[in-house]
Amino acid sequence: MSSVEEIKANLKALNAEYAKIKTLPENERKSFGEELNKKREKLQQELQQALDAADSENVTPIDITAPAAPNSEIPTIKKGSKHPLMTELNHVLDIYSHMGFNVMEAQQLDDEFHMFESLNFPEGHPARDGYDTFRTAEGFIPPAHTSTMQHRALKHYKKDLENGGKIAVVIPGRVFRNEDVDATHEHTFYQCEGIFVSQGTTMGQMLGVLKNFFEAYYGQNLNIKTQPGYFPFTEPSVELLIEKPKSLGGKGDGWLEMLGCGMIHPNVLKMAGIDPEKYQGFAWGGGIDRLVMLKYGLTDVRYFESGKLDFLEEF
Numbered sequence: 147m148s149s150v151e152e153i154k155a156n157l158k159a160l161n162a163e164y165a166k167i168k169t170l171p172e173n174e175r176k177s178f179g180e181e182l183n184k185k186r187e188k189l190q191q192e193l194q195q196a197l198d199a200a201d202s203e204n205v206t207p208i209d210i211t212a213p214a215a216p217n218s219e220i221p222t223i224k225k226g227s228k229h230p231l232m233t234e235l236n237h238v239l240d241i242y243s244h245m246g247f248n249v250m251e252a253q254q255l256d257d258e259f260h261m262f263e264s265l266n267f268p269e270g271h272p273a274r275d276g277y278d279t280f281r282t283a284e285g286f287i288p289p290a291h292t293s294t295m296q297h298r299a300l301k302h303y304k305k306d307l308e309n310g311g312k313i314a315v316v317i318p319g320r321v322f323r324n325e326d327v328d329a330t331h332e333h334t335f336y337q338c339e340g341i342f343v344s345q346g347t348t349m350g351q352m353l354g355v356l357k358n359f360f361e362a363y364y365g366q367n368l369n370i371k372t373q374p375g376y377f378p379f380t381e382p383s384v385e386l387l388i389e390k391p392k393s394l395g396g397k398g399d400g401w402l403e404m405l406g407c408g409m410i411h412p413n414v415l416k417m418a419g420i421d422p423e424k425y426q427g428f429a430w431g432g433g434i435d436r437l438v439m440l441k442y443g444l445t446d447v448r449y450f451e452s453g454k455l456d457f458l459e460e461f
């Protein structure tokens with residue numbers, strides 16, 4: 147087979163032939179042109195074959211199992227790793243799944259109805275201001291808490307109640323707040339929401355589920371307590387605290403607020419088409435970042451979103 151260079155030269159020569167067309171008598175031009183086109187097509191095919199053949203000759207087999215030669219020019223490739231928040235979030239979901247909770251995914255752009263109305267914050271409700279919500283120019287809301295998913299989850303799993311079952315679901319998600327950033331406040335963080343609805347549900351069951359969760363997550367027995375809280379979507383509403391364990395730097399006197407929770411307000415159930423006379427539920431929502439900070443003794447929440455490699459490489 148001719149070499150790539152030869153074929154290219156032939157093609158060049160052939161292209162020059164086209165100029166002759168103009169000099170020929172009118173009746174000969176067509177057949178001459180067609181002849182040239184055929185020759186050109188053939189040469190182009192040959193060129194492609196020659197190029198393909200040259201390509202495969204140039205491949206030198208390498209032994210991918212061989213160790214890199216010292217001082218070799220091949221750069222060492224650093225392996226990436228999962229972000230610590232994602233690893234821990236999976237751990238959180240595993241614990242709830244073992245307790246029988248389904249997992250639903252939250253969305254990162256939501257609307258006024260799911261952020262407020264569906265959660266019993268009517269228009270003008272003063273507690274709306276407490277959430278420091280961002281808004282897009284179109285009026286959408288990047289959710290300020292995972293509770294925006296409550297209405298969807300209740301509606302989605304309502305059929306399970308009608309079939310004599312329960313609603314048990316956790317919903318992790320990324321949330322956004324327009325507030326000043328410091329070592330304990332970020333504009334972007336993760337939460338996990340939980341919802342349980344059945345007949346005769348009690349607050350005692352809620353405290354049992356949550357105590358179990360924290361004990362499983364930190365791998366030890368923990369003391370918990372509640373203090374009054376206020377959320378329009380729960381009644382009563384409380385904040386759940388755990389006593390900082392000695393193994394995690396506690397001195398036996400520190401209580402840490404871990405999440406908000408309470409019995410789901412009858413209006414929230416009603417809006418999702420669930421009869422609050424027949425069914426009761428509890429819900430909770432808490433930050434994942436905070437949970438992980440306590441586990442690893444981190445003191446600055448901003449590291450999580452910083453993308454700093456020396457921080458990420460510690461995990």
Ligand code: DAH
Nearest residue numbers: 291293406407408429430431
């Ligand atoms: N969404 C609340 C917050 O971020 C936390 C919360 C409180 C969630 C009570 C709940 C709940 O589901 O029942 O401040």
